Amino acid sequence: MKTFLIGVMLLCFTSSPSACEFDNVTFDNKFSTARLTACKELASDRYLLIIKPENTPINDSAWYSFKVSSKAQSVINVTLKYTDGNQRYLPKISSDGESWEYIPFKKNRRHENKISFDLKVDKTSVWVAGQEIINNEHYISWNEELVQKTAFKLAVLGKSEEGRNIYQLHSSSQSNEWLVIVGRMHPPEITGALALFPFVGEFSINQELPNKFRERFNVLVIPNLNPDGVEKGNWRHNANGVDLNRDWVTLKQRETQLVHNKLQEIEARGGKIIFAIDFHSTRGNVFYTMPTDYGVFPPLLVNNWLKELDRLSKNFNVVIKPGNNPDKGVFKQYIADNYKVQAVTYEMGDNENRKIITSIAKLAAQTLMTELLKTKKEQFLGDN
Ligand SMILES: [Zn+2]
Structure with a gap:
């Protein structure tokens, strides 16, 4: 037999x-x-x-x-x-x-x-x-280039389910305030990746605004959270066949656990997560946000940021969709529920013009830096 x-x-x-x-x-x-x-x-x-x-x-x-x-x-x-x-x-x-x-x-x-x-x-x-191919090697080259050109440091956050490295990039400041950026939970969502690269790039360059920003804020970037799914050409899931952006309540997957443990460790050492953003693709451009009355601080930060982005962007309509789904297991809600601060799901249209993806990502980063710099430390705690 x-x-x-x-x-x-x-x-x-x-x-x-x-x-x-x-x-x-x-x-x-x-x-x-x-x-x-x-x-x-x-x-x-x-x-x-x-x-x-x-x-x-x-x-x-x-x-x-x-x-x-x-x-x-x-x-x-x-x-x-x-x-x-x-x-x-x-x-x-x-x-x-x-x-x-x-x-x-x-x-x-x-x-x-x-x-x-x-x-x-x-x-x-x-x-x-179906889209441009951005594989794990591409991220490794991009990580290394960023580290060579900027003050960002590269480290391995941990291993994926199949033992692939999940990388983190970190720019450290003297303060305890942390911005968190996550990408590629969903392997085919290439326009999200095409937005993340210039978005992060904008935080890293040697110019007045980003320099001022990095002086005050720590920036943690996990550009590719699902290297197994990327390698296998998965439609959506990790190596266990699980949608990582539905796992943020139960935290059963190694990949989500790694991020959770990292953020918990930051807060245990006196750090404060002040804002988070994760990059995706969908049929049309949209920013999924938390409702302003949800109890995340400061309540109007995201609205102010996206209003300014809309005002400054040409050929691009900023669509904001607030939503509250406590049991869905999405990253944005995980941040809101666990750290009581704003988080945004940044979704780029599958067929959006690639040059517009880049220019909007840069503008989004600049306007976000300005808005976060305007925000007093106490405001992230809801004290003001
Ligand atoms: Zn997605």
Whole structure:
């Protein structure tokens, strides 16, 4: 029986890599962030690619990422079919993994979980993915560059469920006030990552406002809280199949525990968390906030900040959605409930113009620094 089972398992494993290798065309899913579950040749130049999530039930955010090459130069037609999700991310192509172009595609009239497009292929592999690929190595390079250029220090916060490093960046001040910035709980939410990089960058540069800010405030950044999910090309979850941004009440996952323990340790040593922000993507730009009467201090800080951002930003409409969901397990609410201060979920639209994402992130950082610097220490404690 044992031998038979092993035989069956071997068959399953050996059949999976070859499932996407055809006479001429090869679809490759053996790289960081890849997600391509199965392939079928429908005709000599037509292929059906199946994209499945890591587990279900799951948020409707079908991430896909694969490479494709062909022995002979040709044009092939590819249909993507998502199980447990509908079309969300617009297909993009890259020859170097760095610069990306949109691929014109057709939606299936009857099935929202199918799209198709033509691809010019030859023996040089190209990447096709739902968004730009930002993998764990990208964060490591970005971390190192930030540390080289600025006063931020890099450390390992701890290990993910599968033993990957979760990094923290820290700029220390003389005071006990701490700003906390968290990113990439949800692996495919690339526009959130594209906002976090320039947002944090703005806090780190050598200019009057950020220098003044860092003199007063500690800044703690955890840019990539879900490296396992990023590596596996997960649609939403960590290696345990759990949505990290629904885990902040029960704190059952290693990744959320690491952040919680860090913040508890800061407060145990006399520190004060004064504000927190986590970066995400969704269909449209939105800032999820805590209601002003929720008992977070100072009550009007976020409204004042976002009003100023709205006033100064051109081509961008600041949408504010206050909400109170005590049992949902989101980070924003965790901060409000545990530290009695404001927190914001910063959501960038999936298809927002990349230059606007950058310019808004910089402006958001500048206006937030100004607003926090205006706030007296006692106001974060609700004493004033
Ligand atoms: Zn998210």
